[in-house]
Amino acid sequence: MPAATSGEVVAALGALDAADLAGVLGYAEGLGLVAATLGVWADPAALVRWSVVGTAGGAVPWDPNEQPFAAHLQREALAWVVAQVDLRAAAAARIGGAPDGARLSTVQLGSLPGVLAAARRAAAQLAADRRSDPAVLELAALLLGELRAALAVLAAGCVTDETPGGAPLAVELEETAPMPDAEGWN
Amino acid sequence: MRKQATTTTLNPEAARIALIQLARADLAGVLGYAEGLGLVAAALGVWGDPATIVRRTCLAIVDGTTPWNPDRMDLPSHVRELIWREMEQRIGRCADAVAGQVSRAELRLSAVQLGSLDGVTRAARWTASRLADDRRTDPSVLELADLMLGELHNELHAIIRRADLDAAPIVAGRRDDAEGTN
Numbered sequence: 001m002p003a004a005t006s007g008e009v010v011a012a013l014g015a016l017d018a019a020d021l022a023g024v025l026g027y028a029e030g031l032g033l034v035a036a037t038l039g040v041w042a043d044p045a046a047l048v049r050w051s052v053v054g055t056a057g058g059a060v061p062w063d064p065n066e067q068p069f070a071a072h073l074q075r076e077a078l079a080w081v082v083a084q085v086d087l088r089a090a091a092a093a094r095i096g097g098a099p100d101g102a103r104l105s106t107v108q109l110g111s112l113p114g115v116l117a118a119a120r121r122a123a124a125q126l127a128a129d130r131r132s133d134p135a136v137l138e139l140a141a142l143l144l145g146e147l148r149a150a151l152a153v154l155a156a157g158c159v160t161d162e163t164p165g166g167a168p169l170a171v172e173l174e175e176t177a178p179m180p181d182a183e184g185w186n
Numbered sequence: 187m188r189k190q191a192t193t194t195t196l197n198p199e200a201a202r203i204a205l206i207q208l209a210r211a212d213l214a215g216v217l218g219y220a221e222g223l224g225l226v227a228a229a230l231g232v233w234g235d236p237a238t239i240v241r242r243t244c245l246a247i248v249d250g251t252t253p254w255n256p257d258r259m260d261l262p263s264h265v266r267e268l269i270w271r272e273m274e275q276r277i278g279r280c281a282d283a284v285a286g287q288v289s290r291a292e293l294r295l296s297a298v299q300l301g302s303l304d305g306v307t308r309a310a311r312w313t314a315s316r317l318a319d320d321r322r323t324d325p326s327v328l329e330l331a332d333l334m335l336g337e338l339h340n341e342l343h344a345i346i347r348r349a350d351l352d353a354a355p356i357v358a359g360r361r362d363d364a365e366g367t368n
Contacts, residue, residue: 036228
């Protein structure tokens with residue numbers, strides 16, 4: 001999948017309203033709630049912020065012609081949670097058993113893919129619910145303002161798409177990334 | 187949850203219906219439902235072992251502590267409803283304990299929770315419904331259901347056997363004999 005230009009991401013973010021971003025936050029929240037019980041902690045807002053900045057910086061591929069921006073952000077949130085759960089399952093499998101058969105919580109009775117499918121259901125439900133939740137709408141509006149300001153730097157050409165990894169945006173990305181293995185996104 | 191003042195076991199007719207309705211896959215589905223609720227509730231700080239909760243709920247119905255009317259709802263749905271109510275009450279108690287001056291809409295029980303608690307509990311039910319379907323065919327949950335069914339079927343068969351013995355003519359004959367010896 002080709003990486004979107006920063007201009008395309010800025011345009012996509014400009015077209016996004018607070019309810020759309022609240023839905024994405026709700027989706028990450030739903031995933032995060034189930035993942036937390038499995039030992040994977042993720043701040044939904046940081047996860048969404050990381051996905052936006054990562055997409056703008058080219059680290060996270062996105063084809064605007066194939067997927068709307070909000071759906072892309074949800075997919076990235078899911079990919080991150082699944083990757084982290086898989087890591088924990090692989091670690092558990094080293095002790096014994098197959099990763100799919102791993103139990104990452106005393107609450108988990110059956111297979112991990114079943115739990116992840118249920119987490120997606122919770123995420124979809126909360127994505128719809130949070131579009132009208134006042135607190136999440138407020139958070140979304142704040143995040144939207146912050147991200148638009150940050151990405152305006154890219155659009156102004158201060159940091160170009162060709163900027164190497166050591167550029168200020170990349171440094172900021174590493175500092176604010178919610179996960180230690182950010183290179184897994186590349 | 188409404189409880190009877192006195193405990194009477196499930197009536198034999200209801201026990202027969204329960205034996206039919208509580209098949210292996212159905213109980214695995216109930217376990218999956220409890221697991222789904224538990225996965226979300228645990229993130230809010232409310233931990234519970236799904237298998238223990240399901241077993242306790244089923245046994246409470248069998249021993250008559252919790253009433254069940256087969257005409258109103260099938261047994262697996264009734265057990266799910268009871269588990270949901272219990273989980274909702276436990277989350278509610280947890281919320282009351284930490285609420286202080288904060289309204290329920292503003293209350294956050296987890297760093298992951300962004301919006302209202304009611305939204306999270308609705309999501310928990312969706313998660314539970316999804317996992318209930320999934321676990322009907324999950325080998326390890328079916329195995330757990332088998333273990334649990336053994337105990338539940340024993341209890342239900344015992345209720346039916348006692349009723350059959352009470353209704354059998356030989357009981358009357360014994361009484362006659364006993365009276366004759368006195």
